[in-house]
Amino acid sequence: MENRNNITEFILLGLSQQKEVEILCFLLFLLCYIAILAGNLLIMISITCSQLINQPMYFFLSFLSLSDLCYTSTVIPKLIIDLLEEKKTISYNGCMTQLFTMHFFGGIEVFILTGMAYDRYVAICKPLHYTVIMGRRRCDAMIAASCAGGFLHSFGQFLLAVFLPYCGPNEIDHYFCDVYPLLKLACTDTSRIGLLVIANSGVMGLVTFGVLLISYTVILYTIRSYPKENRNKALSTCSSHITVVVFFFAPLLFIYIRPATTLPEDKVFALFYTIVAPMLNPLIYTLRNMEMNSAINKLCSRIMGRRRNRLKDIPACHHRAC
Numbered sequence: 001m002e003n004r005n006n007i008t009e010f011i012l013l014g015l016s017q018q019k020e021v022e023i024l025c026f027l028l029f030l031l032c033y034i035a036i037l038a039g040n041l042l043i044m045i046s047i048t049c050s051q052l053i054n055q056p057m058y059f060f061l062s063f064l065s066l067s068d069l070c071y072t073s074t075v076i077p078k079l080i081i082d083l084l085e086e087k088k089t090i091s092y093n094g095c096m097t098q099l100f101t102m103h104f105f106g107g108i109e110v111f112i113l114t115g116m117a118y119d120r121y122v123a124i125c126k127p128l129h130y131t132v133i134m135g136r137r138r139c140d141a142m143i144a145a146s147c148a149g150g151f152l153h154s155f156g157q158f159l160l161a162v163f164l165p166y167c168g169p170n171e172i173d174h175y176f177c178d179v180y181p182l183l184k185l186a187c188t189d190t191s192r193i194g195l196l197v198i199a200n201s202g203v204m205g206l207v208t209f210g211v212l213l214i215s216y217t218v219i220l221y222t223i224r225s226y227p228k229e230n231r232n233k234a235l236s237t238c239s240s241h242i243t244v245v246v247f248f249f250a251p252l253l254f255i256y257i258r259p260a261t262t263l264p265e266d267k268v269f270a271l272f273y274t275i276v277a278p279m280l281n282p283l284i285y286t287l288r289n290m291e292m293n294s295a296i297n298k299l300c301s302r303i304m305g306r307r308r309n310r311l312k313d314i315p316a317c318h319h320r321a322c
Contacts, residue, residue, distance in 0.1 A: 007166040010095050010185075012088040013173045014079075015267055026083040032279050033076045039282030040065035042296060049302075050295040056134040057123070057237075058292075060116045061285060063143055067112060068278040071105035074098055075176045075274050082175065092166075095177040100158040102176065103201075106273070107150030113245055114208050115142045117215045120241065124234055125222045156200045160193050173262060174270070180255070180262050194259060201256035209249045216242060240284050247277040 016022055043065045052058035078098070082088040090098070122133050157179050167187035174181045179197050183190040216238060223234045251269035286292045 007092060007168060007170050009089050009091050009170065010177065011171045012082060012090060012175055012177075013171055014082055014088050014175050022083045026080060029076060029080050029083070029275065032275050033072065033080065036068065036072050036076070036275075036279045039279070040069050042299075043282050043285065043292070044069075046292065046295040046299045049299055052291060052295050054136075056119050056139050057116065059136075059139050060112055060119060060143075063146075064109065064112050064116070064281065067105050067109045068281055071102065071109060072274065072278045074101040074105065079175050090177065095172075095182075096158065096162055098177045099161055099179065099182075100154050102178075103154035103157045104150050107153035107204075108146050109150075109248070110205065110208050111146035111149045112143070113241075113248070114211055115146060116241055117212045117245075118142075120238055121215045121219055124219050124238075153200060153204060157197070160196055160200070164188065164190070164193070174267055176270075176274070178270075180266070184262055198257065198259070202253070202258075205249060205252050206257055209245070209253060212245050212249075237289075240289070243284050244277065244281055247280060248273050 014022070015025055044062050047053050047058045047062040053062065075098070078090070119134055123130050126133065161179055161182050164182065164186040165188055166182075166185050168185075170185065172181045172185065179201070180194075183194060183197070186193075219234070219238055223231050226234065251272040254269050255266055286296065
């Protein structure tokens, strides 16, 4: 991956130039990243170690948590380290790698959220055919399609950025490498490339968001005739998903659906889909979900039980040794 000019690294301007603000952000984002790791790992392990893994909704949720972990890990660790650095730099190769991986895992997340909406549509609107339509083979195929879609999306973004000539300056007004800030640094006309970025990221996000809105409109129309208890249960499940979708897609569309320009507000909006949404996902999906809470409690009880058994065995081992 050789650059065609003398730019070997980029300088990230980050979120703020004030040291006090950077220290505060360091502590805040470190806690957020710990919460993201703990919450999503807990969801993945709880689902994998229980019967919930056999249910399509939780099968998708476990992969959503995995994509959240990978997605945030492409941005947040670098951001946390940079907040303590005087000069925030990233190599050319590192910048292109971050661009590719962020859009790859972000694309996977977008398609998994769409798959989860389809799962809820089938469960509520076609309940008698649910087990046939949402079999394990179909679920596996949807995850594979999400990965393929994420790869095609990120590879397109990568190609648009990697072949641009960068002659300087090399300062990126952001806290991570993204296409629009890189287009601003390119020493060539990028108007056509900007349209391709909109077609790739903006249209993809808008179409999937439209599909999600249509599916939930149909779902809400269908559950009108449900008994109150069943209606409340369906609304509880769907409201969790809708909340995640809004937190993730609203700032995403704000940045990528407009012409190829960068605004000071972009960094703040980017925080929502790189940190806030992945951190809230575990809370949103477990707060009102009795099955997830039960799986987590069983996992914690199992871990505590094994720990007690090990502690009981320690005196006996010492006694035998004596």
